[in-house]
Amino acid sequence: MIDFWLAAGLLLLVALSFLLIPVLRSRRAQREEDRTALNVALYQERVAELQAQQEEGVLDAAQMDAGRAEAARELLADTEGVEAPRVSRLGKPLPLLAAILVPVLGLGLYLHFGASDKVELTREFAHAPQSMEEMTKRLERTVAAQPDSAEGVYFLGRTYMAQDRPAEAAKMFERTVSLAGREPELLGQWAQALYFADGKKWSDKIQALTDEALKADPKEVTSLGLLGIAAFESERYQDAIDYWNRLLAQLPAEDNSREALQGGITRATEKLQDSGGKVAQAPAAKAAAVLKVSVDLAAELKAKVQPGDSVFIFARAVSGPPAPLAVKRMTVADLPVTVELGDADAMMPQLKLSNFPEVQLVARISRAGKPTAGEWIGRSQPLASSTTAPQTLTIDSPDK
Template sequence: MIEFWLSAGLLLLAALAFLLLPILRGRRQQAEEDRTALNVALYQERIAELAAQQAAGTLDAAQLAKGRDEAARELLADTEGAEPLRQGHLGKALPIVVALLVPLLGLGLYLHYGAADKVELTQEFAQAPQSPQDMISRLERAVQAQPDSVEGLYFLGRAYMAEQRPADAAKVFERAVALAGRLPDLLGQWAQAQYFAANKQWTPQLQALTDEALKADPNDVTSLGLRGIAAFEQARYQEAIDYWQRLSLQLPEGDASRAALQGGIDRATERLKAAGGKPVEAAKLTVRVELAAALKDKVKPDDSVFIFARASNGPPMPLAAKRVSVAQLPIEVELSDADAMLAQMKLSDFSEVQLVARVSRAGQPTQGEWIGQGAPIPSRGQGLQHLTIDRPDQ
C-alpha cells in the first residue's frame, strides 16, 4: 500500500500546482493592470490639458487634433505587449481554500468509492497462504469485495469442500449458479455439496441437478463421480462401476485420481460378486474410418467428419459420437459410454448398434454430403471395426 499512497501523493501535488498557479501568476498580471491604468489616466489628463489650451486660445483646431494623435500614439506604445485585462477576479483566498479542500475531498471520495481493500487483497494474494484457513479467509474477503465474481465464489466453494464445510459450499455454489446460469460444472458442484451436507442422502433434487448437468455435458466429472458415490452407497454397484468407468476415461494418463477411482471400481466389483451379481462388461467399440479414393477430390481438408454409433432398433439419436476432420482420415477412434450424447442413452444400454461416419461441410452431425455405414454389431466384445465413407448422404 505504501507505493499506492506515494503515487496518490504525487498526483495530488500535481493537482495543487494547477490550482495555485493562478495565484503566482496573479501578481504579474496585477502589475500589468496597474501600469495600464496609470497610462490611461495620463492620457486622459493630457487630453484635458489640450482642451483647456484650445479654450484659452493657445491652440487652434489643427494643433488640438495633432496633440490628441500624439497622446494616443504614446498610450498605444505604453500598453503594447501587455497581457489582456482579466474579465473576472477570483481573488487570492478562493484558490487557496480550494487547494486545501481538494485533497480532503479526494481522500473522502476515495475512502467511500475507492478500492483500497481490493488493492490490499491483490498484494496479499501475490503471497502464498500460510494455511488452508488463511486461504479461506482471503477468498471470503475477495467475495465480499466482489460479490458478483463467479470465479471467486467457485474457488471459495471448493475451499469449503476441502475443509469439510459442505453446507457453506452449497450456499456459495447456489449463488454462483444464480449469477452465471446453470452451467454443468456449477450444477455438479452444487449437487455434490448438498449431498454431503445432507449426510449422503440422495434426493429427487440431486437427481434433477445431475441429470441437467449430464444432459448439457455428458462428461461432467463432478456429476459422474457423485452419481457413482450415490450408487455405491445404495448398493447399486453396477451403476457405480459404470459411472466411475466413464469418469476414469475423462482423466489424463498418470493422474493420481485414476488409481483412487480404480480402487473404488474394484471394491464395487467385489461387492457385486459377493451379492451374487456379475459385472457387466463395459461397452466399447474401436473403429477405423477411411475415405473412398473416389471422394478425395470432392471434399475439403477442414470438412467435419462425425463418427458415431446408434441403436440398430431404437431412436436415431447417436449413443456415442466423436468429431474429426477430413484431414485426419484415415483415423482409428474408440467409442464408449464416455462419448454418450445423453446420460440416459448410453452405448451399454443397447445390445446391438450400427456404426456411421458422415462428412458434413456445414458441421451438422445429422446431415451432410457423404456417408459410410456398417452392418449391425453387438455393442460389446468386438474387435477393430472398419468403416469407409463411400456414397452420397441422402
C-alpha cells in the same frame, strides 16, 4: 497501497496546477494594472505642475508644450510592454473553489466507484497466507468485492467444508450454482454440504440434487461418495458397497483416497455379513465395443470434391439418440482410410457403442466442416455394436 496514493497525489497536483495557474496570472496582471495606474497619476500630476508654472509666467507656451511632451514620453516608456488587462468571466473565487472541490470530489468518487479493495486484495494474494484462517478471510473479502465471481464463491465454499462449516459451505455452493449453472460436480458438492449441515439427515432436496447430478454424469464422484455414506448410515450396506465400488472405479490408481474408500467397502461388507446378508456380486462389465471400418470415395465423385474437404466417420444408434456415439475426422486427401470407432471415441460418457445393441456406420463429406450437414454421404446397413469383422463404407450419395 502507499505507492498508489503517492501516484494519485502527484496526479492531483497536476490537476490543481491547471486550476491555480490562471489565478496566479490574474494576480500578476493586477500588479501590472496597478503600476500603470500609478504612472498615469504621476503624468497627470506633472502636467498640472507645468500648467501652474505657465500661469505664473515661469514657462511660455513653447516650454509648456515641450514639458508636456516629455511627460508623455516618460508615461509611454513606463507602460510599454504591459499587456492589456483581461477580464475573467469566472472571477477569482470560482477557480479557488474548484481547487478545493476537485480533490474532495475525486476522493469521494474513487472511494464510491473505485477498486481500492481489489487493489489491496491483489497485493495480499501476492504473498502466501500463513494460516487457513488468513486464507478464509482473504476469500471472504474477495467474494465481497467480486460477488459475481463463481470461482471465488466456489473456493470459499470448499474452504468452509475444509473447516467443518457445512452450513456456510452449502450457501456458497448454492450461489455458485446460480452463477455457473447446474454442473454435476457443483450439485454433488451442494448436496454433500446440505447433508452434513443437517446432521447427516437425508432429505428430498439432497436426493433431487444427487439424482440430477448423476443423470447428467453417472461418474460424478461426490454424489457417489455421498450416496454411499448415506446408505451406510441408514444400514443399507449393499447399496453403500455398490455406490462405493462405482466410485472406486473412477479414481486413478495413485489416488490417496482409494485406501480409505476400500476400507469403507470392507466395513460395509462385514456389517452386511454380520446381519446375515450376502454381498451381491456386481454384474460383469460389458466388453468395450470396437468397430473397424474402411472408407473410400466413389470414383464418379472424385472430380467433385476438394482434398481439404472434411470427412466425418461416425457410428450412431439405430434406436436411440441422434448424436454420434463415436466419431473420427479426416479429410478427402486421406481417403481411402481405415479407422477404428470404439468406446474411447465416445463424445459423451453415457453414449458409448457398447451401450447400444445395434448401430449404423456413416461417412459424410462437409466442405464447411460441419459434422451434421454436408455434400456427400455413405451409410451402412444396421449392424451389431459387438461386430468384430472389418466393415467397408463408400461415400457415393448426395447428402440430403
